[in-house]
Amino acid sequence: MIAYFSMEVGVEARVPTYSGGLGILAGDTIRAAADMKVPMVAVTLLHRKGYFYQRLDPQGWQTEEPVAWVPDDFLMELPGRVTVQIEGRPVQIRAWVYEVTGAGGFLVLVYFLDTDLPENSEQDRRLTDYLYGGDARYRLCQEIVLGIGGVRMLRALGYRNIGRYHMNEGHASLLTLELLDEAAHNAGREGFNREDIEAVKRVCVFTTHTPVPAGHDQFPLELLDRVLGRHEVREMQDIFCADGIVNFTYLALNLSHYVNGVAKKHGEVAQEMYAHYVIDAITNGVHGATWASDKFAALFDRYIPGWRQDNFSLRSALSIPKDQIWRAHSAAKRDLINYVNREANAGMDCDVLTLGFARRVTAYKRPDLIFSDLERLREIDAIAGPMQIIFAGKAHPRDQDGKNLIHRIFEFAQNLRSEIPVAFLEHYDMDIARSMVAGVDVWLNTPQPPMEASGTSGMKAALNGVPSLSVLDGWWIEGCIEGVTGWGIGELVRDRNAPRENDATLLYDQLERTILPLYYQDRERYIEIMRHCIALNGSFFNTHRMIQQYVLKAYFE
Numbered sequence: 001m002i003a004y005f006s007m008e009v010g011v012e013a014r015v016p017t018y019s020g021g022l023g024i025l026a027g028d029t030i031r032a033a034a035d036m037k038v039p040m041v042a043v044t045l046l047h048r049k050g051y052f053y054q055r056l057d058p059q060g061w062q063t064e065e066p067v068a069w070v071p072d073d074f075l076m077e078l079p080g081r082v083t084v085q086i087e088g089r090p091v092q093i094r095a096w097v098y099e100v101t102g103a104g105g106f107l108v109l110v111y112f113l114d115t116d117l118p119e120n121s122e123q124d125r126r127l128t129d130y131l132y133g134g135d136a137r138y139r140l141c142q143e144i145v146l147g148i149g150g151v152r153m154l155r156a157l158g159y160r161n162i163g164r165y166h167m168n169e170g171h172a173s174l175l176t177l178e179l180l181d182e183a184a185h186n187a188g189r190e191g192f193n194r195e196d197i198e199a200v201k202r203v204c205v206f207t208t209h210t211p212v213p214a215g216h217d218q219f220p221l222e223l224l225d226r227v228l229g230r231h232e233v234r235e236m237q238d239i240f241c242a243d244g245i246v247n248f249t250y251l252a253l254n255l256s257h258y259v260n261g262v263a264k265k266h267g268e269v270a271q272e273m274y275a276h277y278v279i280d281a282i283t284n285g286v287h288g289a290t291w292a293s294d295k296f297a298a299l300f301d302r303y304i305p306g307w308r309q310d311n312f313s314l315r316s317a318l319s320i321p322k323d324q325i326w327r328a329h330s331a332a333k334r335d336l337i338n339y340v341n342r343e344a345n346a347g348m349d350c351d352v353l354t355l356g357f358a359r360r361v362t363a364y365k366r367p368d369l370i371f372s373d374l375e376r377l378r379e380i381d382a383i384a385g386p387m388q389i390i391f392a393g394k395a396h397p398r399d400q401d402g403k404n405l406i407h408r409i410f411e412f413a414q415n416l417r418s419e420i421p422v423a424f425l426e427h428y429d430m431d432i433a434r435s436m437v438a439g440v441d442v443w444l445n446t447p448q449p450p451m452e453a454s455g456t457s458g459m460k461a462a463l464n465g466v467p468s469l470s471v472l473d474g475w476w477i478e479g480c481i482e483g484v485t486g487w488g489i490g491e492l493v494r495d496r497n498a499p500r501e502n503d504a505t506l507l508y509d510q511l512e513r514t515i516l517p518l519y520y521q522d523r524e525r526y527i528e529i530m531r532h533c534i535a536l537n538g539s540f541f542n543t544h545r546m547i548q549q550y551v552l553k554a555y556f557e
């Protein structure tokens, strides 16, 4: 049995316990495990107020509201309770369960931990309210509930034979402390020793997702000491700390026998960052049946029966007739354009080439790159063929640069409104993602390399026959076959400090010389590319392939 721990899990759009890529990946991983009958159980937090509901005012300024949702509508409450110590107080935890059913009927259970119980103090009841909300102390308390409380809850629920604990990012790494305590306790010892550390390492695996050393999970030793109340961690600084600061990425690295990055390039970047550890790579994927639009799912059902159980079989998309591909795409596009026109009064046209860009809005993702030279953009639109652009994405509440970027995109949209319709959809979530990745003609991605660990939305687009136009970073280094599955922006560069001021020019060149002429003048070849997206990338960049690699390299090795 594999125990999969993640601070966020996207089980479905109406359960807002995810913020973005990490949680969606967790959900897609669990759904693939259920399809492939991999014995797995997942643990996360309930997040009663969600991440946040995004509102955008007419100038594009973001404000955040709590997301109201009713756990009873989706989850089943369990009667058991476990306790963790926080700042010397016992905090009671309960669990809610969500069932994920695989394509063949196999079940994977997801446990959502919740401290909102009358036995707890008012402040402790709020600990499982906000995903990534609050200060360092709040975050640390949540990680105690997830890691330590999570292992205790699994024990209380009767899980004894867990062969692997998989930490999806470092937020859950306190689970290792609980396993160390169990090992010492089982050996009849007071505290754990080096032998226990080796034993825990044998059952733990860790997936890192950040390509920058300054990750989020760092705390002053004093805070850990006070909140966790475990003075012996001071003596264990070599496993908890980096440079005298508690760092849960290092805790996970030190207590795992297998560590991986989430794309080949990211594995290399992580290996450079953590030179004293061995870092492998397993490239992310997306869950086929979750991300294929209704139109494409129906098409696959007709031409590739069994694709839901076996995403690899999407390779035979090459034999789906082109007119069927185009018909499914046009229907998905019509749905999206109607939605955008209704929501944003965008005046978009189904016959116009539509670019899509949706992800967390933050500086390194450069969502404004396409607006670097408005005159050039207008010229391309006038000469090579008309364009329209759909954006979506949330900025983290404390990311002022990200919020400024959304506002800037609104200004660009205003500036271009008589030539190039630009819309920014409010409150990006799984439903909007699902309709955007299927309904646009080109999926755009312009991060600053090597910051994109993997990226998954382009994989969702590929599954729906939508090619990417993207900087060569993350998964796209593996997925891009120029002119066959989409297009690159710029050369692949190894030096992370290499200047990238040419990216906008290269992006414009691709639109003007290649993509727009192909779209408007050689539709047959455009559809050929769409088919290759499904056959070459949809069949590979999925969580069926990914979970098999985890099984071989991390779970049963």
Ligand SMILES: *Cc1c(COP(=O)(O)O)cnc(C)c1O
Binding pocket: 019, 020, 021, 022, 024, 358, 359, 360, 428, 429, 430, 433, 434, 454, 455, 456, 457, 458, 460
């Ligand atoms: C897929 C998805 C993401 C992650 O997309 P990236 O390309 O990895 O940034 C974020 N949010 C939602 C709602 C998604 O569906």
